[in-house]
Amino acid sequence: xxxxxxxxxxxxxxxxxxxxxxxxxxxxxxxxxxxxxxxxxxxxxxxxxxxxxxxxxxxxxxxxxxxxxxxxxxxxxxxxxxxxxxxxxxxxxxxxxxxxxxxxxxxxxxxxxxxxxxxxxxxxxxxxxxxxxxxxxxxxxxxxxxxxxxxxxxxxxxxxxxxxxxxxxxxxxxxxxxxxxxxxxxxxxxxxxxxxxxxxxxxxxxxxxxxxxxxxxxxxxxxxxxxxxxxxxxxxxxxxxxxxxxxxxxxxxxxxxxxxxxxxxxxxxxxxxxxxxxxxxxxxxxxxxxxxxxxxxxxxxxxxxxxxxxxxxxxxxxxxxxxxxxxxxxxxxxxxxxxxxxxxxxxxxxxxxxxxxxxxxxxxxxxxxxxxxxxxxxxxxxxxxxxxxxxxxxxxxxxxxxxxxxxxxxxxxxxxxxxxxxxxxxxxxxxxxxxxxxxxxxxxxxxxxxxxxxxxxxxxxxxxxxxxxxxxxxxxx
Numbered sequence: 001x002x003x004x005x006x007x008x009x010x011x012x013x014x015x016x017x018x019x020x021x022x023x024x025x026x027x028x029x030x031x032x033x034x035x036x037x038x039x040x041x042x043x044x045x046x047x048x049x050x051x052x053x054x055x056x057x058x059x060x061x062x063x064x065x066x067x068x069x070x071x072x073x074x075x076x077x078x079x080x081x082x083x084x085x086x087x088x089x090x091x092x093x094x095x096x097x098x099x100x101x102x103x104x105x106x107x108x109x110x111x112x113x114x115x116x117x118x119x120x121x122x123x124x125x126x127x128x129x130x131x132x133x134x135x136x137x138x139x140x141x142x143x144x145x146x147x148x149x150x151x152x153x154x155x156x157x158x159x160x161x162x163x164x165x166x167x168x169x170x171x172x173x174x175x176x177x178x179x180x181x182x183x184x185x186x187x188x189x190x191x192x193x194x195x196x197x198x199x200x201x202x203x204x205x206x207x208x209x210x211x212x213x214x215x216x217x218x219x220x221x222x223x224x225x226x227x228x229x230x231x232x233x234x235x236x237x238x239x240x241x242x243x244x245x246x247x248x249x250x251x252x253x254x255x256x257x258x259x260x261x262x263x264x265x266x267x268x269x270x271x272x273x274x275x276x277x278x279x280x281x282x283x284x285x286x287x288x289x290x291x292x293x294x295x296x297x298x299x300x301x302x303x304x305x306x307x308x309x310x311x312x313x314x315x316x317x318x319x320x321x322x323x324x325x326x327x328x329x330x331x332x333x334x335x336x337x338x339x340x341x342x343x344x345x346x347x348x349x350x351x352x353x354x355x356x357x358x359x360x361x362x363x364x365x366x367x368x369x370x371x372x373x374x375x376x377x378x379x380x381x382x383x384x385x386x387x388x389x390x391x392x393x394x395x396x397x398x399x400x401x402x403x404x405x406x407x408x409x410x411x412x413x414x415x416x417x418x419x420x421x422x423x424x425x426x427x428x429x430x431x432x433x434x435x436x437x438x439x440x441x442x443x444x445x446x447x448x449x450x451x452x453x454x455x456x457x458x459x460x461x462x463x464x465x466x467x468x469x470x471x472x473x474x475x476x477x
Contacts, residue, residue, distance in 0.1 A: 165303045216350055249290060453467050
């Protein structure tokens, strides 16, 4: 045993020697320094991952914002982004939006840049490319020239001006008004009494009768029923930004229900009568003031529920006293109540499963009558889904350029649909619609690529080494 070890053994308070401490420190450094590098690297990776996640979130927000609009609206903002770039959430934009002059609107390519885009406290620059060229005729990218068709897109219409949507409350109020009619009410009560219902139970039994009648079984209760929708257009007192008068739009919707009394006579009740406290009556309902489009037309939009099984076709009359030419959009709606998961509620008495809806659609009829003294076929267009079945199948008997025989359109002094510009409203080109002309082409389908860069990239021409995230897609996926 060495003297130092012997001395330590004898001295209980003795510590390590300097050499031993140095050896321990060196061993500890060999172990700790790599661990510290690991922690630092891990922290860098976490920071980069957070930055990438935020950049990806920003790119997705931009993508979804762009896909919610048609390219005509994007084109308008491409020309003048300073007036408000509303297709992208303005809360994301700190430094504004600029356009790349290399993107030529006439070619269907639009290139935007965003500076100082803010996402969860981090800032980025972004480059957005909207490209509809691949969906035009003659394109080598895609098979179909979707963007050469004259299409209507309900997502982008002005829902406050020039648009009427038949809501469920209107339909239910119309049906309820029949049971408020004095003659009908008395007749039902007398029939209930004759069936042995006591007066104390009369109110509840009467309500059961009313609740049992729906738009899907009207023929079991009424002798006849039909509906008329009248759209009246007139010159407005309001003017647009150019000082031109707008057009006022008002809608009157009338249901006619014919009920057979016990005496054998019939009573027809129309919903333009006294509806008492029932909400939702549609009698000259204002639909706002409509400004002219760039081609001096006004856009008029009607969304309604077909009246299946009616004695007469649904009559849709447009009384155009405004003096403006029309772009009409007339669309059937399908009744469907959905649950919290978005699935149809099968117990809803108004719901028609596909087979029943198919049968109802095959016998449904509608007539559109456009009344205006100055009518010009070359300055009119009708975009409609009348030529399509609401379960997604075409009507039998339709040809490649006309609506099926269930529907008729007349205008002016007896002009029929064969001389009118009628197009299919179904989101993509359909064989039941006329082919679009070059002046009516709508770039509804387009590709989008969103690239997120480190801040400062926009001022440096978006160099590749500053790009963090790129996502791509189209309005169809």
